Amino acid sequence: MLTTKISGWGRYPVQSCELARPERYADLGPHAESMIARGQGRSYGDAALNENGRVILTERVNRLLELDAAQGILRAEAGATLAEILRVIVPKGWFLPVTPGTKFVSLGGCVAADVHGKNHHHEGSFGEHVVNLEIILAGGVRTRCSPTEHAELFWATVGGMGLTGIIGEVTLKLIPIQSPIIQVRHHVAESLEQMFRLMQDATTDDRYTVAWIDSMARGTRLGRGVVMCGHHASKDELPSHLHRHSKAESSLTIPFDFPSWMLNSLSISAFNALYYQKEGSKSKSFLSSYAPYFYPLDSIGAWNRMYGKRGFVQYQCVIPDNNSFNGIKALLQKLSNSRRPSFLAVLKRLGAASKGLLSFPMAGYTLALDLPIRDEGLFALLNELDEIVLHHGGRVYLAKDARLSTESFRAMYPRYEEWLKIKNKVDPENKFSSSLSRRLGIGSEAV
Structure with a gap:
């Protein structure tokens, strides 16, 4: 076993963990006092970290x-x-x-x-x-x-x-x-009100819907963006040469950490304005291979290096349907007024809540923001975003989280005690724990 420093995809926090990389689960041997499994390390924060404890890498157990x-x-x-x-x-x-x-x-x-x-x-x-x-x-x-x-x-x-x-x-x-091709339609929204109308219409008709939002827009342009809808194309919708094959993915790798000054409010405002202008000239429809539609950033290797050595926090929350417009508007206003740029701002509509006791989704709208870490002021802003989310009855996604408080977690996840009773039955000594679980106070305490 090797003890080394690792992080999640956001590159924050960085912690010292003991790594085990079994070829088979039978190779694990005696279970450690504290351990957590880790797949590809793509959770953003500390969900797959276990500071001074064991991390089980599952990448070779992949048949x-x-x-x-x-x-x-x-x-x-x-x-x-x-x-x-x-x-x-x-x-x-x-x-x-x-x-x-x-x-x-x-x-x-x-x-x-x-x-x-x-x-x-x-x-x-x-x-x-x-x-x-x-x-x-x-x-x-x-x-x-x-x-x-x-x-x-x-x-x-x-x-x-x-x-x-x-x-x-x-x-x-x-x-x-019927094919690996997605029929894609783009619709332009000039304001948050129009964005919600388009999302409502799109999610009624389309199997897949996601929206890019210009996080730096203010005033009457707040919430402007592009709604991207799609469905799996049938053979009747395809030219004959696309029935069996799709275009290969292009590939680019970020070879170094970007300097912290590169992603600032001016550069991101300029990028957002150009992207909106490019997409905003008219609504359009086109065919796409599934990979660029579902996984647009996968063609850029190590894209997390764009945020610099200090890393970034992805803040993803969901606001329930009855409060979704006001909640998302308040979050975007707070972010825009802070002048802390989010290179990526994505809005999706969620359906009914999962039966998973600690699952994130609920019926409503989810907003995801990528925020580079420049100073401690970011964490003060994120605490303010938590207050907005709580006020509107929402919650933060644990797979993206790196800094939520115990108190906020308990308020956001009301089925936690129900989950904890089951955890106590199957893991009374709390052997399965992580840096996230300790930070949030998730453990084997009595209920």
Whole structure:
């Protein structure tokens, strides 16, 4: 085993952890006093860190075990990545039922974070498509669970941030597709009011919907942006040369850390204005390979280096439907007035809440912001954003978080005590813990 300093994708915080990299889960040996599984390290904050404790790297436990190509059922080890899965299933006419914004994440990580995608308003979150799981509990016992077998453990694990045990295998129900091509439509919104109207219309009609927002716009232009809708193209919608093949992804790697001064309010305002001008001339429709539509940043290697050596925080929250417009407006106003630029500001509509006890989604709108760390003032701003989210009945996404307080977590996740009772049953000594769980006070305390 190796002790070294690691971070999440946001490169903050950086902590010293003991790394174990098993070829098989049987190679783990005696369980440590404190451990957490880590797939591809794409959670942004400290969810897959365990300062001065053990981190189980699952990247080598990544076999695709079985694919029923007739029924669309996949069984795979939890270390398998979505990229590896897509390479196998797409040529056979299948696709992931839910996918986050990168394919370089592990199957187990998708379950542990109960990830959502551009289609949550139609398909829900990842856990709702899991047929069953194999979990390695604190005593080393392997247990299979599903929505009908050991359902308590299943829904505590889906969205449970790896704190109930190590996810060993996942069986997943896929969706059929006729081609790897997405029919995309872009619509321009000149204000937040228009953005919400377009999102409402789009999520009624389209399987996939996401919006880019100009986070630096103010006044009557606050919330302006581009709504990007899509669906899997049928063969009838495609030119003949696209029936079987799609354009290969281009690739670019960021070779060094950008200087901190490069991403500032002036440069990001200029970029946003240019992008809005480019996209805002007219609404348009076009065909795209699935990769650039679902995973636009995957073609840029090490894109997190754009934020400089100090890293960045991705702040993602959801505001429930009844307060969504006022809540999102208040967040954008606070951000715009702070003059702290967000290079990326993304809005999605979410459907009904997951059954996962610590799952993030609820019916409403989710806003994600990438904020470079320049000084401690950022964290004061994030605390103010937390207050706005709480006031409007929302919550922050744990898979992206690096700094939420215990008090805010408890207020945002009302089913925590229900989850904790199950955690106490399966892990009474709290062996599965992480830097995130300790920061948020998530443990085996009595309830």
